[in-house]
Amino acid sequence: MQLSTLAVLLSASLAAGQTNTNLQTKFPTATTTTGLPAAKTIAAGQSFDGKMIQWDRSPSTCKSQTEGGDKDAVFILEDGATLSNVIVGPNNGEGIHCKGKCTLNNVWFTDVCEDAVTFLQKSGTSYVNGGGARGASDKVLQHNGGGTVAVKNFLASNIGKLYRSCGNCKTQYQRHSTFDNIRVTDKSSVVAGVNQNYGDTTSIKNSCILKGKICDRFQGNSNGKEPTKLGTGPSGTVCAVTAVKTSGC
Template sequence: MTAPASPSATASASATPSSPALTGWPTATGSKAVSATIEVSGTYDGGLARHYGSGDLGGDGQDEGQDPIFKLADGAVLKNVVLGSPAADGIHCSGSCTLQNVWWENVGEDAATFKGKSSSATYLVQGGGAKGADDKVFQHNGAGTLTIKDFQVEDFGKLYRSCGNCGTQYERHVVIDNVVVTSPGKVLAGINSNYGDTATLSNVTVVGDDDRDITICERFQGNDDGDEPTALGSGPDGTFCRYGTSDITYE
């Protein structure tokens, strides 16, 4: 069951927003219980209200197949939203989408999943932040390119994962720029080199990882039969994991 976007949702706006400076976590302006997925076509401005799951969306575990709080149509924009707990499966993008100034206080199954089937699909996450992801923050199941910029993440498993064992596989790309990462965490970008995936990273600041346990970019042998993908290696290689030592700063 799904619910349409609120009447305050406006017409589509595809322009890329300007780059904001990284800021502290916002204070929610109010709270809204969401019992059925909110479908967005166009632009939904949440006014920084906290949206959290209730009823059928009241889960915050890692069970696969949960419904999202928001489902975005191709070209939709979601901005100024705080996702509280429980957050179910966060946000699903059916095609190209923009997530601007979206904050996850405690990630559920995943913060956002990108499902566009076209190689020309583009997804933009600009501003915002995420905490408390037991596994993945951003799950890339479809095709195309995801850009994550001006973002902050802490206490997470993987910031980005190109699906390692989806039934339909694609070549996928991620660009990570101006991101502040606070430990604990495991992996910033996980990609499937056998499908031609790439991860391009720049202006990444890692805080509190004195032992440098967080893997910046990890390559996998993906598959389409549901088996656990095989790890192939990590670190910059100039082809799949694209960054240099000057692109990562430790504090």
Template sequence: MLAAGGTAALAIGLVGVTQLAFAATVFSANFEDGTTNAWSKSGGTWTVVTDGTKAVQQSNGSSENSRLFAGDTGWTTYTVQARVKPLSLGSGGFVGLLARAKSSTSFYRLALMPGNVVQLQAVNSGAVTVLASKSQTVSTGTWYTLSLTANGSTISGSVNGSSVGSGSSSVSASGRIGLQTAYSSGNFDDVTVDSSTTTPPPTSPTPTRTASPTPTPTRTSPPPTTTPPSSNWPTKTGDVSVSGTINVSGTLDGGLKRYCCIGDGSQSESQDPMFDLADGATLKNVIIGSPAGDGVHCEGRCTIQNVWWEDVGEDAATFLATNGDSYVIGGGAMNADDKVFQHNGSGTVHISGFYAKSIGKLYRGCGNCTKSYERHVTVDNVILDSPKYVVGININWGDTATLSRITLINGSKTHICAEYNGVAKGSEPPYLGDGMGDGHCNFSSSDITYK
């Protein structure tokens, strides 16, 4: 991976190269495919450019808060490393690397700042605590290798193999990685995540090879869909009679059989689900007939792949996990009076390659559940025919929606990203309006195609 950076990467120091060569690398990105599909965007203008090799660039130097996130919210002990080149550094701004991002405003950050300063920071709902600081030449147009390690409550950072310092913090026990700028612009490349627990060694001209500890188990993120969703309903291969909830642990591959039926087809939330997925379970290649009760329940992280709902009753699927990422990949749904996907827990729901027709909302973060959470959704490469809304989120709880490649048929009046204030159970969340590019609703008009 670092070889793609050419001589610029090698000039930074052999330590970073050797560490990554023999460590347990669980994630890497060098952007040579020309896309940021594996990342979710929050603010700014992010594009892949050529800077010797391919790199991702945030070019809007006036943007207050620009972020790209990747990885798994369940990651705990790891080192994230990246090459970072500030292109501009505005007053009060920075270009930085993030670890353990549990939300868009809570994480650990190693920041290159104006005035030749590097800071190691804990950011809690936007409030910054400086854990360590170092005087360091910070020049625009120069590549730096930033390394940020989270090991228990100890957070440490280095620039070009030289320690910035460390500190103790309980802001976040787990979370994704991120790239960030504020009132600045910059390029980022050769991002890697090492799941070992060893703090990066000090600079040495002759690095010593050591055995890597067993990596922390991670959940592999499915790749983004590339082909457009199909609007052609699949032909069933058989029928399965359902008399009660089917509990799934591991993987249930239905082979495109039609599972039917349960419940009364109403909007009652007291109905049992047809499928109940345990944490880490996968449901795939299933046609769900009508009535389908309360659809699919994900008790933890789950993957729903190539599942088709003939008629959505209450909800097609409800996500209940209190952490981590869940995925809807391919498939489709018809006739949802209200929501297709309901998000009651926390974490992030990723929806890609999906087709839906005659629906209320594709996704809604619960606005009046018993427990309030910060929730996130990414929607990419979907076709929606006659929807009323694409997504609905609660901005007072820090929700975000990242949208790309959205095709709307008969959607001239569709609300793309509806913003609400979440409320206590028993009340109705007030609708505030539609957002775009405001840090909560992260998309631009070019991400939406009308047909």
């Protein structure tokens, strides 16, 4: 379903001024920069405040779209860890790895390499509150584990996909994602890619999606092959949309 059609269907779109003011529409400037020789681990249940420093790797671990691992990340969050007020720089391959449930508060990505965040929890909910990402040729949020990823007040600019439920992981899960008060600004962007055959669901509400697509639905697999695309656009509970504006926001 193209956005021109979607705009007509979404008669309950947001009224002017209704959007949550917690959404920032400009990327922040770092207070300073630092290059880590290895990924920094935040222990289970602990919190780390990055004080709006740009955190990166030195030397760079970015290898374009080559899949990396923990060693190429900037931060590794153990189960229940919280990361706040961080700008992730361009010289890393994997951004943040959440080994279990995690919370990201006001975390920004200036130029995404392979992906920005990988969620590996087997169950439960991880939260992305505020922040944003730009310059991602492919994915921003990669969901390889199970459970739910809940995104709120997020800004995305010049990206491929904001979220992807892994299409060909060896171990597959039923995955869920929610998006509330997000802003996506580019015509090539997709908010969410989900695996319809595994029972994935995504919901997008109270948001501004300019020119891009709401969702792509796939036939996922566990054999490593490229998943088959089944369709694009809202489709029942697989991809549910409420109060989304496609222009003037």
